[in-house]
Amino acid sequence: MEQPMISFRGVSKSFPGQVALDAVSFEVEKGEIHALLGENGAGKSTLLNVFHGVFPPTSGEMFIEGVKTTFADTHEALMAGIVKVHQEINMVPEMTVWENLFLGLEKRRFGFINKRAMIEETRRHLSVLKCDFSPTARANTLSVGQKQMLQVAKALLINARIISFDEPTSSLSSKETETLFGIIRDLKAKGITIFYISHKLDEIFELCDRATVLRDGGYINTFAVADIDRQTLIKNMVGRDVAMFAARHRPSRADYSRPVLEIEGLASEAGDFSDVDFTLHHGEILGFFGLVGAGRTEVMRAIFGADRASRGTMRLKGRQIANRHPAHGVENGIALIPENRKEQGFAANLSNSDNIALASLRKFRKGPFVTSAGKRRNALIRGESVRLYPNDPAFHTRNLSGGNAQKVIVAKWLSTEADIMILDEPTKGIDVAAKAEIYSLMEDMVEEGKSIIMVSSEMPELIGMSDRIIVMREGRVVAEVGRGNCDEHTLLTYAVEG
Amino acid sequence: MNKLFSTHGRELSALIAIILMFVIFTGIDSIYMSPDNIRDIIEQATIYGLMGIGITGIIIAGGIDLGVGSALAFTAVVVARQAVNGVHPVYCMLLGIVIGAALGMVNGLLVTKFKLQPFIATMGTMSIYRGMAYLYTEAIPVIGVPREYRFFVDGEILPYVRSSILIFVIFAVIVHIILRYTCFGNHVYAVGGNEEAARLSGVRVGYVRTMVYSLGMVGTALAAMVQLGKLGAGDPTTGQGYELNAIAAAAIGGTSMAGGRGTILGTVLGAILFSGLKVGLIVAGVDIFWQYVATGLVIIVSAYVEVLQNTLSSGPAAKRA
Known part of the structure; x- marks a missing residue:
């Protein structure tokens, strides 16, 4: 069997007065769309933050393609080809699309930025993603969905191996959502591994291959989406204790x-x-x-x-x-x-x-x-x-x-x-x-x-x-x-x- | 001791710095510890101290006032003209306080009603107040301030104690009490710490910010009148750059430029440290230009001490939050 793309082993994270993640272990296969499920506070975002180097785990290890990995910060994760499409989208609103795309990765020629080449490359990535906005538009004129696409473009730009989506559809129209799903499937076809967080179960069933359920910071189970029904998923997510x-x-x-x-x-x-x-x-x-x-x-x-x-x-x-x-x-x-x-x-x-x-x-x-x-x-x-x-x-x-x-x-x-x-x-x-x-x-x-x-x-x-x-x-x-x-x-x- | 340090860390470090300063300069020349010299230090601290006390409240509430130096000049020339005209010193004082409160309120209203950024609003009034001082005097200093006025604000009422020092102490105590022990003062800290949380707790944020600008400028007006007593003339060019000295006194005393934190005691100590250093460098015979360098170093070092104290006291948990 092939090496898993990502493997978490006993990853824990505590904050003062709170254990946000408790010895979570599971594996993500290469090129799959893997859903992360759980109620609010179940630890999904914490796990992703650890994964993307926002903060280090309190204990536990993380392997990427069999190599033990730790990221000192998000930039290191980015350089390793691990990109997160954020819930709150952070870009410089006053800057243009291409400037945001190349922020921190500027192309230079003779020490000066090579504007024409960057605009050209931005145009290419945007057309791959079927986006219809201009590379020279200001970021603050884009819709939420367009900004998300820009983040995906950034992932393509750095040849991402793994892309995480954290509630990407929460402010998208149904048409935009459909477009996004198309893109995500394309990414998968390119062999990119996808982490997908959403509380909308329909999306999980439509899009994902497997789903891992977290609850109260703990690992519950990983399911093949094709073999499971909605009720079982919910039962695993909710757990008796919260309801009680x-x-x-x-x-x-x-x-x-x-x-x-x-x-x-x-x-x-x-x-x-x-x-x-x-x-x-x-x-x-x-x-x-x-x-x-x-x-x-x-x-x-x-x-x-x-x-x-x-x-x-x-x-x-x-x-x-x-x-x-x-x-x-x-x-x-x-x-x-x-x-x-x-x-x-x-x-x-x-x-x-x-x-x-x-x-x-x-x-x-x-x-x-x-x-x-x-x-x-x-x-x-x-x-x-x-x-x-x-x-x-x-x-x-x-x-x-x-x-x-x-x-x-x-x-x-x-x-x-x-x-x-x-x-x-x-x-x-x-x-x-x-x-x-x-x-x-x-x-x-x-x-x-x-x-x-x-x-x-x-x-x-x-x-x-x-x-x-x-x-x-x-x-x-x-x-x-x-x-x-x-x-x-x-x-x-x-x-x-x- | 530990507890004292955790609640009054900044005041204690300023105090330690003052003691160190006295030890060092007295070692260089024992004249530094003479009563005359100490009086000199405190008198010099009065002007920046009064302004600094006022600006401390403004900074705690999350604002800044760059116009205090110009307002000082305007207040000084208006009060000087009235004193020369024979108005009783008490009425002169009251007039000065009213002018200060009004000039401050204008700044406050620009910030709260017109939603201007404090830096820009007060930079504008800085120029306007300076212009008003020139227009009022036609750029000629108002001379001949009568002796009664000068004695009233700066006379030696007790051996080694001038009335200006009394004004300084009384104003410091009043503002301290206002900030610490009134609803208004509590609201000042809350607004500076988190304006939205304060508003959602029912605090009238606009009122608080306007009034704190007004109160702050009263300190400047008092400084103007004390300086007028010392110099005997109202000069429209006076007070240039004083705003920075006043802010420095507050900063040295531990007032956070981000708002929400600071004490009057700290600012008073900051002003004393500031003037003690100036006098000390003169006593030590250091070239006058080095004073600027030394002053700057004190500001930077004291700010760094604050950074260190924050990291030590709150630890990694607060860093993450």
């Missing part, structure tokens, strides 16, 4: 006779959503499902006051309110726990105590002065109630693991004593144990009489935790599903087809 964690352990507190927040005809100034109606009740956990771009986050930001709504009414316990600034949201007892923790959730220069106090500073005033002792005491109490570890008010939030940083943000909003907690992707990128704790905190909150809106793309947790689920699609509410009669298939159908 993401469940209500205490009785529902939803009181449907007590509406807390009534939204009618809400529309955004930017046009991200319109005609949004829904009601949140006392003690309820209301889930929001939808695909990326459905407008869920935007609705929440408008309710909180982070963005302006152009139309619609909001009633808080019967009283009409208008939140035009986050400060209004805070005053009205609404909390927004954002999806991007690092960018929006906490300040990196502040300690836990300062981050937790940030939205409720006035409470710690004596006369005109905020007391450190007050903030400290508050941080200890709130930290305790969210089971923060380490519960040290002086600790810098930026040095906490993702799960604990999230708890600091939750603590910040508990400190404001908000009645309505809006959690946007609350368990994104945190490990399973921390997820379970967040779920348990949510149950604590509704027990205290708060109401929760949970925006999530993870169907198991939405189904497990919500009293009701609202599905959005293209900026509109398309369905409301009650607890008990909802499953992943139903949700997805609404989200995709309305």
Whole structure:
């Protein structure tokens, strides 16, 4: 038998407070399209990052065509013919297509860059990929799909042996997706090995030869796609534990006779959503499902006051309110726990105590002065109630693991004593144990009489935790599903087809 | 000790540097430790210190103000004219503070309302304020500032203690309290650390940034009035390059140019280190041009110390994040 193209042996990677990869071993054959599957946080991206030299593994080895390989950085991997087509596409937007393509690989003649030769070669690669944009176009005029093609062109330019695609179709139209699949099959025909990450199972069945499933950082199994059905794959991906964690352990507190927040005809100034109606009740956990771009986050930001709504009414316990600034949201007892923790959730220069106090500073005033002792005491109490570890008010939030940083943000909003907690992707990128704790905190909150809106793309947790689920699609509410009669298939159908 | 170092590392290193400086220069010439000389150092630190304190708040909030030197000149000439006209020193002071607050607020509004980058906005007002100083005086220094005014802002009220030093200390204490112990001050640090997170926590980011520019320029106005007392004349050409000295005092004292980090105590120590070095080089008889080189080295070394401290205190985990 031929040497496997790639072989992972016991590859592990840990971050502070989190094991992202746990002794993963499997092999990828030469010239196959190999899918990497798993839920969010299963370790797919971590594995790819290790593979492409973004960071070294904590332990374990990697062989490429039988040769033990370590990459000091991504550039070394690139030079070894191992290219990643990124999820977030990084190129210099102000530079042209050919400049981006040859960035770091410029052709020179007599010490000067050889512009004509590079443009010519760019044109050739683009025509191989059936791209219809000009080599001299600026990168920022390209669509996402075109930028992706440019990355593929780069892979061809350096004679790549292995190309990884990380969720390449997430923002492509169906036509673009089809084109991309054609290209990927062409690459395979050239003997290039493909790593393919996607959570869209249809794509896996359409495109891939074999699939490796990861779960919670561990290796589960590798299947030949032709021999397996969808149900088995899902069962392997989901695993019992997550489904078990993401469940209500205490009785529902939803009181449907007590509406807390009534939204009618809400529309955004930017046009991200319109005609949004829904009601949140006392003690309820209301889930929001939808695909990326459905407008869920935007609705929440408008309710909180982070963005302006152009139309619609909001009633808080019967009283009409208008939140035009986050400060209004805070005053009205609404909390927004954002999806991007690092960018929006906490300040990196502040300690836990300062981050937790940030939205409720006035409470710690004596006369005109905020007391450190007050903030400290508050941080200890709130930290305790969210089971923060380490519960040290002086600790810098930026040095906490993702799960604990999230708890600091939750603590910040508990400190404001908000009645309505809006959690946007609350368990994104945190490990399973921390997820379970967040779920348990949510149950604590509704027990205290708060109401929760949970925006999530993870169907198991939405189904497990919500009293009701609202599905959005293209900026509109398309369905409301009650607890008990909802499953992943139903949700997805609404989200995709309305 | 360890704990003290982890919370006040930058102030401690500035303090150690100051002690070292005293040991070295006193070794070269014992006159360095004489009360007269020390008073000299502190008096020289007053001007840059006052400006530095103001600019520290601005930098912590994630901004910068290049216009302080020009604003110093404008404030000085306006206050000088009023003092010459016989306005009472107290009213002169109040007028100066109001002018400073207004000039700072203009910078703040340009940054917040018109969304200009602080560097560009304040570079523009730097030129405008300088022009205003020339226009106001027709480029002729305002001379003959009366003795009452000069005594009021810079008189020796106690042996070795001039009122200017008192102004310096009082302003430092007030700004320290504002930054540390008020909601506004907490918000300044939060905005400088993560503007979006602060906004989503209900912080009025625009208000905070505007007010911090205004407060910062009050420091410059105080510096202008103290300098006016020392010189006795309002010169529209004064203050050129002072913005860099004020920023240097903040930087030496550990204020991060990226925003979010810095203390008033650090800036005060930075200003003292800065002026102590200047005086020391004169005492040591070093060629005056070497002072520029030495000053630059201090800025670079202190910035490097910060880099080292960051790597040591946060370790590889923070590096990855």
